[in-house]
Amino acid sequence: MKKKMVRFVVLSLVTVMVAAGCSGTLGRGIAPDAAPTKNVIMIIGDGMGPEQVGLLLSYARQAPRTVIKNRKTAFDRLMDDGGVMGLSMTYPSGVLVTDSAASGTQLATGQFAGSEMIGADKDGNPVETILEKTIQTGKSTGLVSDTRLTHATPAAFAAHQPHRSLENEIAVDMLNAGPDVMLSGGLRYWIPKSANDKDSAVRKELEQMTQGSVKIKSKRKDERNLLKEAREKGYDLAFNRSQMEAAQGKVLGLFAYSAMPDGIKVTHSLNSPERTIPTLKEMSAKALELLSKNDKGFFLMIEAGMIDWAAHYNDTGLMLHEMMRLNETVDYVLDWAENRDDTLVIVTADHTTGGFGISYNASDLPQGMTLPGSLFQGREFKPGYNFGNPEVLDKIYSQQLSYGDIFYGKFDSLPKEQQTPAMLAEIVNAYTEFEISEDQAARVLATEENPFFVDGHSYLGTNVVPKMGPTGSFFVYQTDDNRQNLLAREVAADQMVVWNSGTHTATPVLVFAKGAPEAMAPFGDVLHHTQLSRYAIEAITNR
Template sequence: MKPGKLAVALMASTALFLSGCSGLTQESETPVVEKTPKKVKNVIMMIGDGMGPQQVGLLETYARRAPNSIYAGKPTAIERIIEQGVLGISNTGPKDKIVVDSACSATQLATGYPTLSEVIGVGSEGEHLETILERAKVLGKATGLVSDTRLTHATPASFAAHRSHRSMENEIAEDMIRIAPDVMLSGGLRHFIPAAVNDKDKVYDQLVQQTGNSFSLSSKRKDNLNLLDTAKQSGFELAFNLEQMNAAKGDKLLGLFANSGMMDGIAYNATKNNPERTEPTLREMTEKALDVLSKKEEGFFLMVEGGQIDWAGHENDVGAMLHDLVKFDDAIDYVLDWAQKRDDTLVIVTADHETGSFGFSYSMKDVPEKVSLPEPGFGDEPYQPMFNFADLTLLDRIFAQSRSNKNIWGDFQSLPKAEQTPKRLADMMEQHHDFEVTEEMAARAMERTGNRFYVEGHSYLGAKTWPAVKSLFDSFYVYGDETHWNLMGHVLAEQQYVVWGTGTHTNTPVLVMAYGPEYAMKQFSKYLTHPEVGEMAKGFL
């Protein structure tokens, strides 16, 4: 409990005690009547995918201590919700293992039940579990999902689908249209449009016109089912760009703003003030969802995911991760401002897990020179720390990154083979990073080796050659050729004073921040598990 709240509580207790004592001798004293707490009408769950305590620490260190922080002395939204609400901690693990994936974790948050790895809305005995979104619909409330990844990706899918594996995104799309949350805003159009789109024929031309040519189109479906038509027949307005989203007036809205994932945090921060931008931001999608859902007198449930914190963590890309933390914090800022104007809304901000085992670390690189500091603390003896504890200016240099390593590698791979040299990669990396990249560093990022974990037919491990992670932890870099993005992060890490432990997830407990009516939010101020967080959230609907 904060000192201010503690003082208020003590004063209130004292007043009650004194009034009770005086009541013994003064029968005319008005009795104290306890006020009935305001019932929660709306529940908003915000999930920073991959946002462990380390990632929150990165955001807060940058916001508070970077010499040129874009926060300019103002608190982050995460700091505000901790200050004005409560803070707890939660163990994310699945029912039968130690480390969780996003599908299992989100299913536990959505349903309140422990379950198995990589399942979507399914229990450990194969049963379909009722999600908080489905419960809200039964209660007559409006429902919504917002994500900057794909609508069919693990986290949003777990709230409005029931499938045995997260990879079944085509089938998940069908579930989502059937279960029909009132507002669905994200990327992932490729799972909703027919396979015929790939033939670039009449169907393709019709969809280009329908989407306003806002982004390139291709389908991941194996059939010619057009789920956009199904959604329209069910009363949904469709939106494929910011203008169409803002123009929507009804109470059912499906917005798909990218063929796969939406823009990352670097692109977000570079373009959010650009009047020519066609893709909505995470904050704008959240604002639109609240505008639509709050029309419902009975209340609503809304899940908002900042999903690309996780993607940057998987890629060991600290600059991209910081930008995505800023993006998610911007959405929290809007939600908190919205909720503060009401007394009937519970906001829960948490993560599904930590990604990357990230941290800043001190080093023996560039140990500082001796300097003279004033007495009495230092006297005649010059001050010199034994190691380099990392200068605060690094925070600004990390935030100065202008393109993710994933996209830099994509640009590099699109070059003619003869031009894919270490020198060219080094130049491309230096163009977007405020750190030196030598040919030797770039060559290390490009190096390949045999795959000692080869599994025939496996979607990742079926590759016989592999990016060369020269570490005792190489078995934790599981995503095949994508590991080159990690190696780009690794060759920069020494200059950034950053360490990474994995290309996957850790079981680090994550923060749970809650704001709303006191009787509700105080329940989250303890050590929890994710099924408990989910169960409590459902209980407050």
């Protein structure tokens, strides 16, 4: 059959299985006579549901001024070049909705995990990860993330802890696991407590090492200097782009105090000669350069982690920039892996976030118009809803600051007497193309009680009467400061979008795979993340 017909049949089968509620083919693995896979590259878009992929595709194909070359995304390339697409369920043990720790653990181990656990099975026992299994084969391993290295997803591949919040302990685990390449943010968990003393010897040493590239402040409660320990284990250290480019052998790169810059900042600083922080694409390229020197092969996990953060705050413009960051990274990986049947590329997500969608509404209805078709002779074409002008996609991409920077960077830095609804409206209107009025700004600043957010976590079952979301359901926020979410709701109709939540959902995620036919075939199915992981483990260990 021709390639397009094969793709149609595969996609039709996936659709039929989803509609029928099938669970996929358990135990279907790589054919025993298949050529061995040398390298596995797993790319995880944190929080990237089908809806987020849809936003990127809509922008690429329909935005009049899209910056995506030839209107073709990396997802198009994956399929056009003969890849397969499937679906994966994300739920952990005993519950409906996952967090990143449990989902990352399931992707890393092939075992069901409990909520918020790192590298553990559902009973709380440590489980060997794909990264650890790969090391045993003599192959190289790497972790890359644009959040911080000890955050839930990368941690799940190289640590074993009862809770994701134990990032000091996670850092120790990761160093002991010994991936060859670790590139991300999160310096604060790797330096001793005494680094907070500006007159201390360790502080002065760190200032010299980092060349002023990273904020120096520790969140450790002890005097362990994991950077010193890393050097003793043979790691080159990098804290900026030039140091990373010069690094050889084993490399630990920590380029931010916590998370790395968001996607909008990256877009605007990309061509600046003053830029010192590497992009996700640049970190991934360095990882591939170093890991590919091992003739036996490698496993590399790359996380685009801030798609999830944008979705938690319902920040559509930022989320599109985060999807662009993932898109350029996947494009680079596909270029690197082109014509290599020894490399399996897997692109998926740990879960979905936000209940996002591009949707029609009844505001700003279109004007009637005449059409030349015979059915409209003597009749006006005037839809009863606003189905959305594609130009709105360009306006979404044109956002100049994230909602977080609008509030914390601009509004909150003003003197208290200037923190007025009128000033908020002025700032929002200066940095986005979706203007709000003073009355709308006042509603945003009034905030809402979040009845499910207690002591840093969201909980159900409180005695507080919950607020109703825009769709009539309870709206759960990521934090008790929900100004960003409220701003998103004020402009949602103008953006032609809807948000159902500020947290995760159980929507299945897409799985794309590209490699040798036998290696990628199992991923074109309806899976669970534990199955997806087992297929990846089988591929990289060749057993």
